[in-house]
Amino acid sequence: MRIDILTLFCDMCESVLSESIIGRARQSGKVEINCIDIRDYTKDKHRRVDDKPYGGGMGMIMQAQPIYDCFNALCDKLGERPHLIYMTPQGKTLTQQRVKELAKLDNIAILCGHYEGIDERVIEELQPEEISIGDYVLTGGELPALILADSISRMLDGVLSNSECFEEESHFSSLLEYPQYTHPAIWNGREVPDVLLSGHHENVDKWRREQALIRTKERRPDMLEKAELSKKDEDFLKLLDENRL
Ligand code: ADE
Secondary structure, eight states: OEEEEEESOHHHHHHHHTSHHHHHHHHTTSSEEEEEEGGGGOOOTTOOOEEOOTTOOSSOEEOHHHHHHHHHHHHHHHTSOOEEEEEEEEEEEOOHHHHHHHTTOSEEEEEEOBTTOBOHHHHHHHOOEEEESSSSOOSBSHHHHHHHHHHHHTTSTTTSSSTHHHHSSTTTSSSOOOOOOOSOSEETTEEOOHHHHSOOHHHHHHHHHHHHHHHHHHHOHHHHHHSOOOHHHHHHHHHHHTTOO
8 A cells, every 4th residue: 555645744744654653564565655745846936835815814725736736746656546635624524434445445645735725726626535534623634644644554464463453443343442451460559450360361351342332332322323232242231221230
């Protein structure tokens, strides 16, 4: 999988993408992520990429030409048109389901807006998929693009150390995660639940599943409706409802 991030702030993206799991995955070639500076494609002699909005108003708008030429240069280089995504609070909210689908593609380009937005005509021309990372507004699309690139990369083969890492995790099985503990067994007077020290794997699995159900019911009851639940899960939730636990 190859991801190209079209941005005015390559250093900001590189600094995040060079660290930790994604940094390692890039180094070992499990994922290729490149940052492309939109400013390199401006035809303005002062290297400007933005201007004042027609009709007046605050802030600056990114111009169409540098973005259009930047994307077309990428298409020429790749010999194909990558799936283009524009990060914007006006897009569809990102879900783990969409992340899984995007992780199946070979080439993705992510366009980051900045300032007050992008000239609408380049959006009309390029017809990107518009994705939001939530109902709040950031100063630019870089952090959202990094979130998207991270969430996709961790789904790729070999990026996480073993596939259980994400199969067990929240949103994959549509439940929130159970609580986790590590050494020491007592910290600040707080003990690790006995069952986790018992070495009895079946009981541990049962306890974890039940904790995941309890958490999801308390914190995200909306997720329970979509979750794949076994008869055992249903029975446990019924007991919870009846306050018999
Ligand atoms: N750019 C600014 N805010 C954003 C958001 N919430 N999601 C995606 N892109 C954005």
